[in-house]
Amino acid sequence: MCDLSPFFLKPFPKACRLKAFIIAKLNGLNIPADVDPNATITQEQYADLLIHAMDTKGTFPVIEMLILLTDEDQVSPTSMNSVQRIYLHGIAKLDEKQMAYPKREMSRGEAAVWLHNAIQFVETHTAQKPEPPVERGEVAVAVERVNDDVNKVTLTRQMPSPGYGFAITDNRFKDDGTAVIAYSVSEPKPGMLYPQVLTEAKAETYISSKYKPVAAQLR
Structure with a gap:
């Protein structure tokens, strides 16, 4: 019965x-x-599913x-990214000819070995948890x-970690005598590990002393 x-x-x-398919689907795998369900799966297809499954546990550092x-070329x-990571993480090994055989059908035995190695990798490596979103502070x-004639203007803001960037991007001078100091906040670099500590970020600019500075985030 089906x-x-x-x-x-x-x-x-x-x-x-x-x-098994439903569990994979509900956990974010693109099935x-x-x-x-009766079709075969190639080695590159299995590698892609396995890497995406690992990524649901967090972001793991990858050797560049x-x-x-x-x-x-096959x-x-x-x-390609998933195939590279399968070997970079040591989940699978190339043969003596450096062949990956991406189009070859994945056997149940090979799949079991890769899955076992992937589970061990996840359990023995610390995944980098996503940085908390920066709220408008x-x-x-x-x-x-x-x-x-000139004033130095310094903007200061608290950040969740030192990985975030904080920079002044533009000065806009208005007729009402105010200078809008536009700033931007950039996300941490992917794959980098940063301590989760509040960090005071600063950015500086210079404006005419005739203007009153007002900070505004660039959207």
């Missing part, structure tokens, strides 16, 4: 297989609705290097006289 699911169009011959594959561009504006 089992049906609201997630997938084709019937599944076994309930246990359907359950198409028209997937054929490129592994040379003899059959690189790897689909959409799967208060920016302190300090004015310091340089001379009769």
Whole structure:
């Protein structure tokens, strides 16, 4: 007897297989609705699913290097990153010819080994948790006289970690005598680890002493 699911169009011959597909789907894996549960899966397809499954646990540091594959031209561009990471993380190993065999059918034995290695990797490595979103916080504006004509303006803002960037991007002078000091906040670099401590970020600019500075975040 075949089992049906609201997630997938084709019937599944076994309930246990359907359950596994549903769990994967609910955990964020991109499994198409028209997937054929009886179809084979290639090594690059399995690598892509496995890496995306690992990414649901967090962001793991990756060595910035490129592994040379003899059959690189056979790897689909959409799967290249996952194939590279499978070998960079040590989940799979290339043969003596540096062949990845991306189009070769994945055997159950190979799949079990890769899955075991992936689980071990996740359990023994600390995933970098996503940085907390930066809420619109208060920016302190300090004015310091340089001379009769010029003032130094310093903007100060608290950040969740030292990974965030804080910079003045523009000065806009208005007819009402105010100078709008536009600033931007940039996200931490992916793959980098930063201590989760409040950090005071500062940015400076110089304006005419005729204007009163007002801070505004660039959107």
